[in-house]
Amino acid sequence: MAKPTVTVTFPVRDYDLSATLDSGQAFRWQWVDHAWVGIIGPHWVRLKSDAGSITAETAEPVTDWHWLTQYLQLDLDLDQVLRSFPEDEPMRVAVQACRGLRLLRQDPWECLASFILSSTKQIVQIRQIVSLLCARFGEPIPTRLHSATVNAFPTPLRLARASEAELRSCKMGFRAPYLLATARAIADGQFDLKALWAHSPENARDELMRLPGVGRKIADCVLLFAYGFQSAFPVDVWVMKALRQLYFPRRRPSLRRLHRFSEQHFGPNAGYAQQYLFHYMRTRAKKLPAV
DNA sequence: GCCCAGGTGAAGC
């Protein structure tokens, strides 16, 4: 067993850390003094990225870094994923625009709760809501920051004990009853997030969609960003725009049609392709406000 | 003021 340390460096290839942590998968990462600062489970962590490596710094000595390598998916062969994409012009452009973008492997509960809060919200606002929720209900955890206290993501049990009004005070509006009911279902043991690991993607999706406030899109996000079902293909407003503009320029296909198209067209790593399309559309929109 | 945001659920056909 390795000696406990507070820092570690991993060699990486084709890993765009900023694109990955800032692409609307996770909502707690902050860019502070040329580094990404965030919370993974009970760990506060600061990440710096160089040409061929990622360096992590924690608050307390660590022997087993699996929680981090798993979260960042450092063992994934990105080339193999990119090679599985369809060879068409839209995918070439999207990959070229953000090569090195990765999918994270997040905690299912945090991912589920965060995306329940995401509906018809901009990413900056989702961040704000999640931040308020953690500050108000999350357990304090050790940090190397002197300026602020840092909290873990609140447990289902803690949120289950909250009132709807308390949740609404975190600016989540009409999403409050959904989050509360979902937290209670999980805290009660009526719903078992761990059991989903054994399911097929389709069954796991059906299960997730039984939860209040969880429809097809949010279920697909959880399948993709937490459970690692890489065929899951969340279709939000940006991906819908991407598919319509890039693949159906002068028609207006239904959402159902787009789902069928995504299943047939993008292959076993469709979810990865989706994230490239999503990020491409968003960054392009930022650079070219007219389009 | 307006329109939009990593949507969902209920109600109407």
Next chain:
DNA sequence: GCTTCACATGGG
């Protein structure tokens, strides 16, 4: 099956 609407809140 589909379409329409309400639902809070804040950014541009």
